[in-house]
Amino acid sequence: MAARAYWQGQIRLALVSIPVEIYSATKSGAAVSFKQIHEPSGQPIHYDKVVTGVGPVDTDEIMKGYEVSKGEYVLLEQDEIDAVKLESKKTLELTQFVDASEIDVLYYEKPYFVVPADDLAEEAFIVLREALRRTKKVGLGQLAMRGREYVVSLKPCGRGMVLETLRYADEVHKAQGYFRDIPDDKPSEELLELAEALITKRSGDFHPQDFHDRYVDALKDLIERKRKAKGKTIIDDKDTGAKTGSNVVDLMAALKKSMEKSGGSAAPEKKSPAKKAPAKTAAKAPAKTPAKKRA
Numbered sequence: 041m042a043a044r045a046y047w048q049g050q051i052r053l054a055l056v057s058i059p060v061e062i063y064s065a066t067k068s069g070a071a072v073s074f075k076q077i078h079e080p081s082g083q084p085i086h087y088d089k090v091v092t093g094v095g096p097v098d099t100d101e102i103m104k105g106y107e108v109s110k111g112e113y114v115l116l117e118q119d120e121i122d123a124v125k126l127e128s129k130k131t132l133e134l135t136q137f138v139d140a141s142e143i144d145v146l147y148y149e150k151p152y153f154v155v156p157a158d159d160l161a162e163e164a165f166i167v168l169r170e171a172l173r174r175t176k177k178v179g180l181g182q183l184a185m186r187g188r189e190y191v192v193s194l195k196p197c198g199r200g201m202v203l204e205t206l207r208y209a210d211e212v213h214k215a216q217g218y219f220r221d222i223p224d225d226k227p228s229e230e231l232l233e234l235a236e237a238l239i240t241k242r243s244g245d246f247h248p249q250d251f252h253d254r255y256v257d258a259l260k261d262l263i264e265r266k267r268k269a270k271g272k273t274i275i276d277d278k279d280t281g282a283k284t285g286s287n288v289v290d291l292m293a294a295l296k297k298s299m300e301k302s303g304g305s306a307a308p309e310k311k312s313p314a315k316k317a318p319a320k321t322a323a324k325a326p327a328k329t330p331a332k333k334r335a
Contacts, residue, residue: 046152047185049130051168051194057131058164059157062203066151072259125187132203134179134194143178143193146215147206154194154201169196234295241299 045061052058076085088096104121105113156165172179172195179194191206265274 047183048157049132051154052131052133053168056164058168059161060154060165061157062152062154065153065202069253069256072256072263129184132181132183132192132194134181136180137175137177138180139176140178140195143206144212146212148193149205149207152203152205153197154203169201172196172201231291231295234292234299238295238298
């Protein structure tokens with residue numbers, strides 16, 4: 041592999057150790073970054089480290105401090121901080137297995153690809169991968185990397201596995217604090233059917249390449265046009281045609297209009313009850329002719 045492994049070590053499951061390597065599964069997007077420039081000279085702006093009432097100071101005079109109360113700091117030497125950093129362990133021990141649905145998406149932080157470190161590790165790696173896949177479980181453990189300890193999850197992904205760092209409980213806000221004021225009302229059945237029909241109409245497979253950062257694209261286009269314009273101000277008028285003001289809308293009308301734009305019927309088809317077949321009238325038996333008397 042051309043990429044450099046982010047971590048090398050072993051995954052341990054009871055007495056079984058599997059040598060692995062992990063690689064970052066994500067990369068920085070094509071973000072546009074700006075520098076502050078002094079317009080008259082065209083040179084970049086630099087910042088000095090200054091102390092109130094003292095002025096600029098040298099780097100060797102700067103320490104790290106933790107504010108324990110307003111204006112009161114505990115000062116720490118860098119050596120003291122380095123001493124408490126966790127040594128990167130070369131073992132990830134899987135201590136628990138849970139259903140994937142038990143881990144709230146809020147806890148997932150960053151994904152990494154996991155691959156066997158060598159040919160000898162492949163058999164045990166495949167056994168663990170398939171066991172997780174069959175049981176539909178996710179492995180949990182803690183891993184020390186680069187001075188920090190992370191809670192991590194491990195799950196199958198194609199021929200390999202994915203390790204994801206998880207946030208600690210005190211890093212995630214409780215949802216109840218944000219959702220408690222939302223009324224627990226039941227929506228209109230007709231509105232619900234329209235919304236479901238619209239979702240069904242627009243359902244499809246997820247293709248991440250279909251989505252682009254339009255803001256970044258617009259910035260790149262602006263920079264290129266500005267370069268060609270040699271400094272001339274370029275401001276595009278944005279007339280969306282949307283009226284500002286009240287956000288109160290007729291939800292029923294909006295859903296019906298959305299369905300029509302999606303090429304569907306404004307009203308979801310309702311199955312009409314089957315009509316009962318008309319009762320058959322019994323056919324009248326032909327009248328019997330009286331028997332002729334014998335001569």
